[in-house]
Amino acid sequence: MRLTQGQFSFLPDLTDEEITKQVQYALDQGWAVAVEFTDDPHPRNSYWSMWGQPMFDLRDAKGVMMEIDACRQAHPDLYVKVLAFDSSEGFETVRMSFIVNRPAEEPGFELVRSEGPGRRVGYTLRSYATGHPPSLRYGAGEGRGAA
C-alpha cells in the first residue's frame, strides 16, 4: 500500500533533479530544509527520526541533496522525507513535506474495530510493519533498517 503522506505522493517518485528544484524553492523562500526518516508510518506519528538538525545555515541545494542522499544510503529500506521550516510571522511551522525514499514493500495498515455501546465502533490503525520489532520491520535479509 503506497503511503500517500506528503505533498507529492500521488505523483511518480521525484527524480534527484526534481528534488533539487523543490529544495531550491524552499531555500529561495528563506526556509530551513531538514531530513527525517522512520519505520513507523502511522498517520499520527508526528516525530520521525531527525537526520541531524534542520540545515539553517546550508543555503545551497546541492549541499542539502548530499544530506538527503546520505540519509537514504544509511536507511535504504525506510521512509525518508524532506521538510522545510518557516520561522516567519504567522507561520513558525513546517511549510513543505514530501517523501523521497520508501521501503521496497509497504504492507500498510490494519484497521482494528472494537465494538462499543450502542452502535459505536472504536477504530485503531495498526501498521503491519510495527507489529515486528524495530530490526525486522522493513527490508529483506541484510540491510534491514532500524530507525
Next chain:
Amino acid sequence: MNYVSRKPAADQKARYKPGVLKYRQMGYWQPDYEPKDTDVLAVFRITPQDGVEPEEAAAAVAGESSTATWTVVWTDRLTNCEKYRAKAYRVDPVPNAPGEYFAFIAYELDLFEEGSIANLTASIIGNVFGFKPLKGLRLEDMRIPVAYLKTFQGPATGIVVERERLNSFGRPLLGATMKPKLGLSSRNYGRVVYEALKGGLDFTKDDENINSQPFMHWRDRYLYCMEGVNRAMAETGEVKGTYLNVTAATMEDMYERAEFAKELGSVIVMIDLVIGYTAIQSMAKWARRNDMILHLHRAGHSTYTRQKSHGVSFRVIAKWMRMAGVDHIHAGTVVGKLEGDPNVIRGIYDTCRETHVPQNLEHGIFFDQPWAGLKRLMPVASGGIHAGQMHQLLTYLGEDVVLQFGGGTIGHPDGIQAGATANRVALEVMVKARNEGRDIWNEGPEILDDAARWCAPLRAALDTWRDVTFNYASTDSLDFVATPTAAL
C-alpha cells in the same frame, strides 16, 4: 480626550430643547474628529433619499447606530453623551455612482461588550438599515481596534495547528461536498465518504441543509461516516476527516451532536451561518475545549452580501467570523459557479489569512487591520470548480485554502475514487510546477495534459469538464479612486 469641548450653558439649553434637530446638529457629524486607536471604525456606502444631504445622512447613520433617536431627549444629559455618540468624520462620493457616498464613522470602544459579536452587530447593523431617509445602506468594511480584538477567542484551531494535526503541508487541502445534497441513506452516504477519501481527498463535507431529516438521522450519518473515514485512513496512511454538520434547532441539540462527533473520533465538525452569531461563538469555544476543527458554511449570506446598494459586504462577515472563532469559512472561488470578483475575493482571503491586513482599496480593504495574534482562518473555495481550473485556483487563491470539488469528484465518469484522484494529481502536479518556477497561469493546461498522459482519471476529468466556465458579470465589484489616500 478628543471630544467636542463643553459648550457654554446657553448652548446646552438650546441643544436640549425638546423638538427635532438634524442629526448633524446633535453632534453626530464631526469632520475634524481624529479617530483614536481604540475606536471601532466603520465605512458605509450610503444612498440618501432625494433632498437629504450626504453629511446629514452620514450623521443619521452614526446617530442611529449609536445613541440617537429621532427627537431630542433630556435623558442624554444624565450621561457622558458626547463620548457615546458615534462620529461621522468623513464623506466621499463613490466613483461612477452618482447619489452614493462612502461615510466613515467612529465608535467609542465602551459602546461594546467585550468578546461579543452579537453585541457588536446589534449595535452597528441592528437598527439603522431600515431608516427611511436612506434608499440604501451597505456596511462595506470595519476596523476593529486591537483593544477590542483581544477580547475575542479567535479561531479555535487556526491554519497552522490544522495542518500540524493533519500532517499535511505544502499544498492546498482538498475536500468535496456530498452529492446529491439530500436524500442519501446513511450507509450510502458513508460509501461516498469512503470513496472520495480513499481516492485522495483530505476531507468530505455534509452540505448545509444536511442536519437530521427523515431520510437520514444524524446519529446514523455520523456512525457510517466515521466508518468511511477510518477505512480510508487505513488504506492511505493519511489523516482524513469529514465535516459532520452539527447544526440543529437548539443549542442543546447542537452540543449533543458535537459530543457524539467527538466520541466517534472525528477531527472536524461543521456549522451553518444561519445558527446565529451567539451559537457560532458558543461552538467556537466548544471546539477549542475539545480540540476540534470548526468549519463554517456561510449559509444565507448572499441574501445580504451580494448587492452593492444594500446589505453587508462579506468581507465584514469574514472579519466577524474570525473574531468569533471558526477555523474554516467559505470565502469564494473566483472561477466557480458562485459570485466572486477576483479583487473582492483577494481582500476577503487576506482578511481571513493574514496577520496584518494593510489598507488596499483595490482589494476592497478600506482600513489597516492588525489581527493581534488571533489565529489565521482557513478560507474554503467551493462551488462549481474542477480539475481543469487548478492553475487558476492556485494562482488566485494561494496555498492555505481548502479546495472543494463536490460535483467535480462525484460526477467523474469513472467513479468517485477516480474523481478524487484526478483532483489530487492535478493539484500536486501544479504545486510542483509552481515550485519549480514554471509559469502556471499560462502553462497550466499543458501541465495538466502532461500529467493526464499517465493519470487516466485526470484525462477523463479534463475531457468531461475542461470547457466549463461560469462567465457572468459580477454584481459585487469594487468602486474606488486609484489615487493614494491617507491610511485610515
